[in-house]
Amino acid sequence: RDQVQVAGSSTVLPYASIVAEAFGENFDFPTPVVESGGSSAGLKRFCEGVGENTIDVANASRKIREKEIKACADAGVTDIIEVQIGYDGIVFASDINGNSFAFTPDDWYKALSAQVVVDGQLVDNPYKTWDQVNPNFPAQPIAAFVPGTKHGTREVFEDKVILAGCEHTGDFDAYLAAAEGDSDKAKKKAAEKACIALRTDGVSVDIDGDYTETLARIDSNKDGIGVFGLAFYENNTDKLQVATMSDVVPSTESIATGEYPVSRPLFFYVKKAHIGVIPGLKEFAEFFVADEIAGPDGPLAEYGLVSDPELIKVQEAVANETVLGGGS
Amino acid sequence: MALSWILLTLLALAVLGYFAGRSRALASAEGDARALHSLPSYYGYNVALTALVPALGLLILWLLVQPLIVNNTVSGMIPDTAIAEGSDRGLVMSEVRRVAYGLDGAIASGLLSEVQARNADADIEALTQSLKDAGQVLTQDISKPILLAAQKYRSMTSTGSTAMQIMVLVVALLGAAFAYIRTHREFRARNVVEQGILALLLLAASIAILTTVGIVLSMLFETMNFFQLHSWKDFFFGSTWAPNFRGGSELSILPLLWGTLYISVIALLVAVPIGLFAAIYLSEYATGATRSIAKPLLEILAGIPTIVYGLFALLTVGPALVSLFGDGGALGLGWMASSNAVLTAGLVMGIMLIPFVSSLSDDIINAVPQSMRDGSLGLGATKSETVRQVVLPAALPGIVGAILLAASRAIGETMIVVMAAGAIAKFSGNPFEAMTTITTRIVSQLTGDTDFASPETLVAFALGLTLFVITLGLNIFALYIVRKYREQYE
Amino acid sequence: MTDISQSPGASSAAKPKGSLFDKDARTKRRNAAEGRFKLYGIAAIGIGLLMLIVLVTNIVTAGTGAFQQSFLELNVELKEDKLDKKGNRNIEDIKKVSTFGYAPLIASALESEVQKLGIQTDLKPKEMGKILSKAAQAELRNYVIANPDEIGKTVSFRFLVNSRVDGYMKGRVTRESIANDKSISVAQLDVVDQLRDSGVLYKAFNPDFIFGSDASDQRPEAAGIGVSMLGSLFMMFVVLALALPIGVAASIYLEEFAPQNRLTDIIEVNISNLAAVPSIVFGILGLAVFINYMHLPTSAPLVGGLVLTLMTLPTIIISTRASLKAVPPSIRDAALGVGASKMQSVFHHVLPLAAPGILTGTIIGLAQALGETAPLLLIGMVGFIASNPPDGIVAGFLSPNSAMPAQIYEWSKRADPAFYERAWGGIIILLIFLVTMNTIAVILRRRFERRW
Amino acid sequence: MMNDMTRVERTVDSKAIKIAANNVQVHYGDTHAIKDVNVEIEDKTVTAFIGPSGCGKSTFLRCLNRMNDTIDICRVTGDILLDGEDIYDKRVDPVQLRAKVGMVFQKPNPFPKSIYDNVAYGPRIHGLAKNKAELDEIVEKSLRRGAIWDEVKDRLDAPGTGLSGGQQQRLCIARAVATEPEVLLMDEPCSALDPIATAQVEELIDDLRKRYSVVIVTHSMQQAARVSQKTAFFHLGNLVEFGETGQIFTNPEDPRTESYITGRIG
Amino acid sequence: MMNDMTRVERTVDSKAIKIAANNVQVHYGDTHAIKDVNVEIEDKTVTAFIGPSGCGKSTFLRCLNRMNDTIDICRVTGDILLDGEDIYDKRVDPVQLRAKVGMVFQKPNPFPKSIYDNVAYGPRIHGLAKNKAELDEIVEKSLRRGAIWDEVKDRLDAPGTGLSGGQQQRLCIARAVATEPEVLLMDEPCSALDPIATAQVEELIDDLRKRYSVVIVTHSMQQAARVSQKTAFFHLGNLVEFGETGQIFTNPEDPRTESYITGRIG
Numbered sequence A: 001r002d003q004v005q006v007a008g009s010s011t012v013l014p015y016a017s018i019v020a021e022a023f024g025e026n027f028d029f030p031t032p033v034v035e036s037g038g039s040s041a042g043l044k045r046f047c048e049g050v051g052e053n054t055i056d057v058a059n060a061s062r063k064i065r066e067k068e069i070k071a072c073a074d075a076g077v078t079d080i081i082e083v084q085i086g087y088d089g090i091v092f093a094s095d096i097n098g099n100s101f102a103f104t105p106d107d108w109y110k111a112l113s114a115q116v117v118v119d120g121q122l123v124d125n126p127y128k129t130w131d132q133v134n135p136n137f138p139a140q141p142i143a144a145f146v147p148g149t150k151h152g153t154r155e156v157f158e159d160k161v162i163l164a165g166c167e168h169t170g171d172f173d174a175y176l177a178a179a180e181g182d183s184d185k186a187k188k189k190a191a192e193k194a195c196i197a198l199r200t201d202g203v204s205v206d207i208d209g210d211y212t213e214t215l216a217r218i219d220s221n222k223d224g225i226g227v228f229g230l231a232f233y234e235n236n237t238d239k240l241q242v243a244t245m246s247d248v249v250p251s252t253e254s255i256a257t258g259e260y261p262v263s264r265p266l267f268f269y270v271k272k273a274h275i276g277v278i279p280g281l282k283e284f285a286e287f288f289v290a291d292e293i294a295g296p297d298g299p300l301a302e303y304g305l306v307s308d309p310e311l312i313k314v315q316e317a318v319a320n321e322t323v324l325g326g327g328s
Numbered sequence B: 001m002a003l004s005w006i007l008l009t010l011l012a013l014a015v016l017g018y019f020a021g022r023s024r025a026l027a028s029a030e031g032d033a034r035a036l037h038s039l040p041s042y043y044g045y046n047v048a049l050t051a052l053v054p055a056l057g058l059l060i061l062w063l064l065v066q067p068l069i070v071n072n073t074v075s076g077m078i079p080d081t082a083i084a085e086g087s088d089r090g091l092v093m094s095e096v097r098r099v100a101y102g103l104d105g106a107i108a109s110g111l112l113s114e115v116q117a118r119n120a121d122a123d124i125e126a127l128t129q130s131l132k133d134a135g136q137v138l139t140q141d142i143s144k145p146i147l148l149a150a151q152k153y154r155s156m157t158s159t160g161s162t163a164m165q166i167m168v169l170v171v172a173l174l175g176a177a178f179a180y181i182r183t184h185r186e187f188r189a190r191n192v193v194e195q196g197i198l199a200l201l202l203l204a205a206s207i208a209i210l211t212t213v214g215i216v217l218s219m220l221f222e223t224m225n226f227f228q229l230h231s232w233k234d235f236f237f238g239s240t241w242a243p244n245f246r247g248g249s250e251l252s253i254l255p256l257l258w259g260t261l262y263i264s265v266i267a268l269l270v271a272v273p274i275g276l277f278a279a280i281y282l283s284e285y286a287t288g289a290t291r292s293i294a295k296p297l298l299e300i301l302a303g304i305p306t307i308v309y310g311l312f313a314l315l316t317v318g319p320a321l322v323s324l325f326g327d328g329g330a331l332g333l334g335w336m337a338s339s340n341a342v343l344t345a346g347l348v349m350g351i352m353l354i355p356f357v358s359s360l361s362d363d364i365i366n367a368v369p370q371s372m373r374d375g376s377l378g379l380g381a382t383k384s385e386t387v388r389q390v391v392l393p394a395a396l397p398g399i400v401g402a403i404l405l406a407a408s409r410a411i412g413e414t415m416i417v418v419m420a421a422g423a424i425a426k427f428s429g430n431p432f433e434a435m436t437t438i439t440t441r442i443v444s445q446l447t448g449d450t451d452f453a454s455p456e457t458l459v460a461f462a463l464g465l466t467l468f469v470i471t472l473g474l475n476i477f478a479l480y481i482v483r484k485y486r487e488q489y490e
Numbered sequence C: 001m002t003d004i005s006q007s008p009g010a011s012s013a014a015k016p017k018g019s020l021f022d023k024d025a026r027t028k029r030r031n032a033a034e035g036r037f038k039l040y041g042i043a044a045i046g047i048g049l050l051m052l053i054v055l056v057t058n059i060v061t062a063g064t065g066a067f068q069q070s071f072l073e074l075n076v077e078l079k080e081d082k083l084d085k086k087g088n089r090n091i092e093d094i095k096k097v098s099t100f101g102y103a104p105l106i107a108s109a110l111e112s113e114v115q116k117l118g119i120q121t122d123l124k125p126k127e128m129g130k131i132l133s134k135a136a137q138a139e140l141r142n143y144v145i146a147n148p149d150e151i152g153k154t155v156s157f158r159f160l161v162n163s164r165v166d167g168y169m170k171g172r173v174t175r176e177s178i179a180n181d182k183s184i185s186v187a188q189l190d191v192v193d194q195l196r197d198s199g200v201l202y203k204a205f206n207p208d209f210i211f212g213s214d215a216s217d218q219r220p221e222a223a224g225i226g227v228s229m230l231g232s233l234f235m236m237f238v239v240l241a242l243a244l245p246i247g248v249a250a251s252i253y254l255e256e257f258a259p260q261n262r263l264t265d266i267i268e269v270n271i272s273n274l275a276a277v278p279s280i281v282f283g284i285l286g287l288a289v290f291i292n293y294m295h296l297p298t299s300a301p302l303v304g305g306l307v308l309t310l311m312t313l314p315t316i317i318i319s320t321r322a323s324l325k326a327v328p329p330s331i332r333d334a335a336l337g338v339g340a341s342k343m344q345s346v347f348h349h350v351l352p353l354a355a356p357g358i359l360t361g362t363i364i365g366l367a368q369a370l371g372e373t374a375p376l377l378l379i380g381m382v383g384f385i386a387s388n389p390p391d392g393i394v395a396g397f398l399s400p401n402s403a404m405p406a407q408i409y410e411w412s413k414r415a416d417p418a419f420y421e422r423a424w425g426g427i428i429i430l431l432i433f434l435v436t437m438n439t440i441a442v443i444l445r446r447r448f449e450r451r452w
Numbered sequence D, E: 001m002m003n004d005m006t007r008v009e010r011t012v013d014s015k016a017i018k019i020a021a022n023n024v025q026v027h028y029g030d031t032h033a034i035k036d037v038n039v040e041i042e043d044k045t046v047t048a049f050i051g052p053s054g055c056g057k058s059t060f061l062r063c064l065n066r067m068n069d070t071i072d073i074c075r076v077t078g079d080i081l082l083d084g085e086d087i088y089d090k091r092v093d094p095v096q097l098r099a100k101v102g103m104v105f106q107k108p109n110p111f112p113k114s115i116y117d118n119v120a121y122g123p124r125i126h127g128l129a130k131n132k133a134e135l136d137e138i139v140e141k142s143l144r145r146g147a148i149w150d151e152v153k154d155r156l157d158a159p160g161t162g163l164s165g166g167q168q169q170r171l172c173i174a175r176a177v178a179t180e181p182e183v184l185l186m187d188e189p190c191s192a193l194d195p196i197a198t199a200q201v202e203e204l205i206d207d208l209r210k211r212y213s214v215v216i217v218t219h220s221m222q223q224a225a226r227v228s229q230k231t232a233f234f235h236l237g238n239l240v241e242f243g244e245t246g247q248i249f250t251n252p253e254d255p256r257t258e259s260y261i262t263g264r265i266g
């Protein structure tokens, strides 16, 4: 095998393919193969073992989990280099010709949670239009296209938007009171779970496909508001208008500074054992995080990646082949 | 390419054997083919097959085993010290292989001589340089143990492949000779050849079985892992499907199963009548010209990528249905909230499945002998009566097969469901609500972001296996129906 | 029931002798039923064909744009001080200049072109350069590395323009729609307008879409389906070469030779059941067996073909068995009666008569295999793969490649709307591929069709 | 059920014309199978078609109830009038025609259904029975008339295809008479029958003649002489001679007829 | 080709036994179709099987070359010896058996291929012809023996299924004789044939008898008397009587035989 083999997240795929293409053009190594198939599937193959018939790099739109590290180790994949390439901004956008929105997490919580507190009582979510949620909004029917439960974005959405809203509105206490559990911790967990349970009456639609599907749905239902990646939105400004979140307009800058709250880090993982064995692997990893690629003016940022403010550290880590959990 | 050379030789030998066997058989019958037990060509095939099959078998076996032996021997040569921390023997072996191929390549391009390549005391730096000059990909500088291992690897491989070539040829020749000697007018060549073919047929049938075994096995272990992490009671008897990143998900198959059945049934309600009527029209009413155009055209429907159907559902059918059944729709019913609905998915899937029913049924209906139709028409039956009461029952096994195929496809479809029916699992009898199916959940749990060792991902395997068992039940039922109602014409 | 329903022979009264021309009530009813039945048939075919027309029209309208692309003709000065600072034409040194280093060359070439044409603009050369595709840099670099002697000269090129500009040329992008767009500005469109009017920027047929390879998300204008078409071709080759013979052989065994017993029943049920296995499960199987166990390379069309073969087999087996069953036993008897062996009777008589059904199964199975993505996901054939066409038959089977449906699926997910057009264009090509494949089978099938 | 009358009355009084064929020509693709045939089939008469194998008897017979419509390459020209009405007229519904003009085919073609359903099929589609009991009655009566009742009465549920050749033939006869057609076309109905069964079928034919008209193709001159009142002799697609059975067999006009009857041409 | 010998020598000298059936029983599922039949078929002899329709003639005939193997529900017990060898022995290849014991089926079943290919099929798979010319010769000879050559010689490429009933029957006869079997089983080979064609086939049978053994099922007592030397009478699955044809027809031992021959049981 001559080429580097990469698999994993479909969110990272565009960035990885931009890098792979440029890598193939500028180096004598063959263009790396970048497969998609999901973070989980990618990491699974990554952890299948060491050797030519396993992949070298796994892209992930989330951090690798402890259990996975352990599974990796069991299969002999011990030295894993973790590389954070930047952030994926998550934005809320609606049809370009429709109403504009300035959201807070509270609005989303109220609009989508399966149950909400009305007059001190936990009841099934009664809201049908946005003005019922927040009087500042127009009387537009609520129709939300949120990432399905397979997507890591869903987790971010739940944590940083719904749960935040739940806590902020104070409804959390009502859930806590209603929660069952042996310990406080269990109760808290149950309450959190209840908070983020989304309604299933068709108002909130899970999108298991990709942002193109969300876009198509907004196309066919102009009242819809969807969750998108920043990069996707920036490529489709002719059809979408973005909503602010807590009065911050999402942009690479506002996300990089942390002002805009909803984003998630993107990673790739390299098998150290393959460095020096697979031609071009290390070069590829270094190229990926090089300034001219992953820097704020590089093609990745141009495409929509929120470049990591601490890119230098990342570059160092790659150069030194720093593996997870210390080690050399 | 030693391999293609040896394959060509075998092929040539087989052809030669064919003619030799044939002419020997003819000679043994003094040129009179009638005196032979079998047709002369069977004697030829006998020799050719006896020469070819064992030799090919050996070749395949050898190709599988030799690398194992070579790898074991060579990797045994590598001292532990040569294996870097965190690396493993397997990776070093790939380096060894790369060097070995590099040496081959360098020899081929004339930059190294065979002697230099074999020289165990060669200057490593010079060697590295000449490999690089020859354009070979090297990842790091060659170390002594790796060079030695690579040289050993080369020599073993080349000895091995020489031995293989000789052995394979010997086996082929022996086979040919054996069959040739046995060739005699009394020899039951046809029976032997047919036995051979029967064995091949059996082999082909067993591939299907092996696939089943493979599928079950490849899902069984992960399914067991899943049930260790998640309660089987919830899986089989729970009522909610709600995977959650924090764990503690409710993962019950029942709402998914409901969605699967619901969508499939609607799809079949669309596809089976349309497909069957189309098949009947094509085979019984249409002129030859119409048939030869319409049938292949309908078959295109089966080949349109499902993503197109998905978009079609999402952008065209869904909104159209909403404008009929939705709030303020043409019918003023207000039944349908969004274009995501079981009905949308079922309708669109049904369209995709039309050719599965129509084309296969058409062939089977066409195969019903004309005398059956004549018998019925002669009694004053109309064409439709003939079709319904005589032709269709006679064609039943094939039609059931076609419907099963369509049902299978409906159960296995993902893209249309995802785009048209949504991703929310629930129990509801309302066809205007969104639902989802087992298969889509399998795909999304497998390709999603959840931890790959978590129940949320592993549930895909349990779903797959359960679906497998359920469809097995459906198939047994279908077989029973066919057996019971089959009408065998003469 | 009706006036005609009388107990036959009950009385000596013969049946009323109606004229053939006037139909009695029952006949009318039956004829109406007949008419309805026939109408259902026509309606069924009509619905099918209507859907086909709708779908195909959709596909064609959405996809034809992909076959055209906008190009810009430029004379680029290959400046020695940028490309070969040492001036000794050492290829290694020339290679050190990355594609990013070529951007200024192109930008200044564009600037001088703009000046030459007398176009007024306030744009900086770098901004103006963004009109062009990023693929232009790579094209230029490849040219220079292939012809180092040309350094220092001015060479004329035909570059792709950026997807937004191309969209503008095709009417997809308008001055209004780019209001919030960061990647293109109205000022750039002004330049584009003038370049177009002077004829250096124009739309033309784009063979690279059909023959080229995929490009990254930033260069929709450079993406082509050719390489993945080869991937599909090699896979279909594997599928056809394996699934058809194995499927037919297995069906023959099961239908004609297998003893009728429980075991055969189990096998039969099993095979129909395989058809209901979701295709992604075949991907799981393929990953486990072909890649992890047999160590075949990942992303290889060979493996894809093998997986799709397993997936297609049940379809072919089910249809083959159904058509074998439909051959009347009297034909078999006739052959056996003249002393043919069972094998001969099957291969000489039964199989040709079953051929139409077998071919139908093959058509449907191949169509399914040709359009399938899910199992390819797990064996690594979906993603950004293979930027170059394979350089030989063996490489075609073994080196990483994608497949048409996977490529289309990938494109359909990408953010830039320009990929949307390409996805539909890809579907057109996929359908042409499919129709070509089917036509062969359909012609064969017609030769075998007969009634007895 | 069966009466014991075996003697055939050769009543020669002129009867109504049931079927009249004028200038009928039949082509199978390029083969000219029936050449300009004119024939008149009387009501309440048994007409026998005789002639060497391949001369076009079956073809002509199939014209009479338009069964040739099902053969793609078959073209029929000329007029065939049933009760004075052209059966090839556009307004004519072949279905109604075939209900009136029933047919027993040369090759027995039972449906792959039970024996009962084979016979009940016609009555069912024509709605001849009010209820199950009546249908049972029709089936039994027809099977009896087909001279097969005794052999199959215990296995009415067995498939018709599992019968012996002769049994199938009789089943097909039973099936055809079950619908009570006005004209019954029988293409060698006794070819696979033993003499006793043959006699029973001939008796049936004679019985049918009382009310209907029967056309029978046969290779047995004796049979033709026994059952028919009129005989048509076909040769190479031509209707060579048509007339009273007695006259044809005793005093044929055409030398070809004579040669055939005396066994000289084939 | 055809010799003019039409007279049948009733040579009664004892010949070698070609096929011997001992205690043969055949069941179709629950139906007991053949009950304990013992019969010896001599070489160079024509044996006729007669009996009422459904009595088991075809069934027994199909036992003789194991064509019953193809019917799932059919069970055969007892021994059948061909030249002293048990044909139901495991070592026996039914294919070889059927090459020796050819068969003409009751219902004509031509292959849906050209007439030429129908006849040439057997010789081809048995390698009887060295080359095309020889094959052509075999085909022509067989078609002539089947008394159909003149009718089809101009359309050898036409499909065999497009022939008339009688032509199909003769084609099947031609197909069977083309492979030159040692024993030829003919199930009502003349049922659809006119007298002349019948005579020609009978001539063929007589010709075959010189070298081979022929078993013929027929419903025509006359035919049995004309062509056969031995006759077996079946009734309800039993072999009632077996003996010299002359004796059976003139002086039957069993009352049932007599009743049948004189036309009283069926």
Ligand SMILES: Nc1ncnc2c1ncn2[C@@H]1O[C@H](COP(=O)(O)OP(=O)(O)OP(=O)(O)O)[C@@H](O)[C@H]1O
Residues within 6 Å of the ligand: D161, D162, D163, D164, D165, D166, D167, D168, D192, E028, E031, E033, E051, E052, E053, E054, E055, E056, E057, E058, E059, E060, E071, E106
């Ligand atoms: N495939 C079958 N399945 C069940 N029963 C059968 C089958 N074939 C024949 N039989 C029965 O076996 C008996 C003998 O049938 P067979 O065909 O041998 O009669 P046959 O003497 O040839 O009669 P025919 O002269 O009418 O052809 C009959 O009762 C028949 O119904």
Ligand SMILES: Nc1ncnc2c1ncn2[C@@H]1O[C@H](COP(=O)(O)OP(=O)(O)OP(=O)(O)O)[C@@H](O)[C@H]1O
Residues within 6 Å of the ligand: D028, D031, D033, D051, D052, D053, D054, D055, D056, D057, D058, D059, D060, D071, D106, E161, E162, E163, E164, E165, E166, E167, E192
């Ligand atoms: N389907 C067909 N296609 C082509 N030719 C046909 C077809 N059917 C019959 N023929 C030809 O038409 C002529 C008349 O056939 P027909 O079946 O009417 O003969 P027949 O008198 O019934 O003979 P038989 O007594 O043998 O049944 C024959 O030469 C025959 O080969």
Ligand SMILES: [Mg+2]
Residues within 6 Å of the ligand: D057, D058, D059, D106, D187, E164, E165, E166
């Ligand atoms: Mg006929």
Ligand SMILES: [Mg+2]
Residues within 6 Å of the ligand: D164, D165, D166, E057, E058, E059, E106, E187
């Ligand atoms: Mg019989």
Ligand SMILES: O=P([O-])([O-])[O-]
Residues within 6 Å of the ligand: A008, A009, A010, A011, A012, A037, A038, A039, A040, A060, A061, A150, A151, A152, B447, B448, B449
């Ligand atoms: O493909 P994802 O893992 O990023 O959803």
